[in-house]
Amino acid sequence: EVQLVESGGGLVQPGGSLRISCAASGFTFTNYWMHWVRQAPRRGLVWVSRINSYGTLTSYADSVKGRFTISRDNTKNTLYLQMNNLRAEDTAVYYCTRGGGSLENWGQGTLVTVSS
Amino acid sequence: DIVLTQTPLSSPVTLGQPASISCRSSRSLVHSDGNTYLSWLHQRPGQPPRLLIYKVSNRFSGVPDRFSGSGAGTDFTLRISRVEAEDVGVYYCMQATQLGTFGQGTKVEIK
Numbered sequence: 650e651v652q653l654v655e656s657g658g659g660l661v662q663p664g665g666s667l668r669i670s671c672a673a674s675g676f677t678f679t680n681y682w683m684h685w686v687r688q689a690p691r692r693g694l695v696w697v698s699r700i701n702s703y704g705t706l707t708s709y710a711d712s713v714k715g716r717f718t719i720s721r722d723n724t725k726n727t728l729y730l731q732m733n734n735l736r737a738e739d740t741a742v743y744y745c746t747r748g749g750g751s752l753e754n755w756g757q758g759t760l761v762t763v764s765s
Numbered sequence: 766d767i768v769l770t771q772t773p774l775s776s777p778v779t780l781g782q783p784a785s786i787s788c789r790s791s792r793s794l795v796h797s798d799g800n801t802y803l804s805w806l807h808q809r810p811g812q813p814p815r816l817l818i819y820k821v822s823n824r825f826s827g828v829p830d831r832f833s834g835s836g837a838g839t840d841f842t843l844r845i846s847r848v849e850a851e852d853v854g855v856y857y858c859m860q861a862t863q864l865g866t867f868g869q870g871t872k873v874e875i876k
Contacts, residue, residue: 684865686865686867693855693857693867693868693869693870694806694808694814694857694859694867694870695867696859696864696865696866696867699864699865708864710864710865711766744813744814748816748861749861750796750800750802750804750819750820750861750862751802751804751816751819751820751825751859751861752804752806752814752816752859752861753816753819753825754816755813755814755815756813757813758813
């Protein structure tokens, strides 16, 4: 069974940093692109970032470019999102998702709250 | 950036009746590899989204056959042939042809 388990969310002050993680199991992690998608409270889904299976190609939404960095450790079957210079508008549940041209499986999400 | 516009944004439906949602893209979603990476997802309250349809018209594993997708280029439709109570929630179209974009979401509720 495919499992994606996010962790590392929490409360952080504006301008602060946080790294969230996603532990993957139940499939061959190295075969899949991975994405981060976020959802602000009572709002819709927003694509954030993606990384190829080797970790050599990354892409970002304009709203996070230059502040967020996606990475993966294929030896640990883990996906990461390093978030710097956080803003109030980054407050959201962050979902880890598996897939290339479509997002096949989703974790339960981890809540990141940016507030003073 | 590609913008996806869904209509309607809210859809009250009667159990057992059909429903459809439209998704229009600001640009063609045909990728250089020939595929069209338009998918549909469903999100129930308090739950993560789940994939229903990928590459326009392909049902994902375990998705009931009352769900179908169609379209090409810039115009796409999700149809539910007979709405069941478990179908309530928000439906999103999503494109992955150029980075990623979601539509605004369509809330389906029972009349």
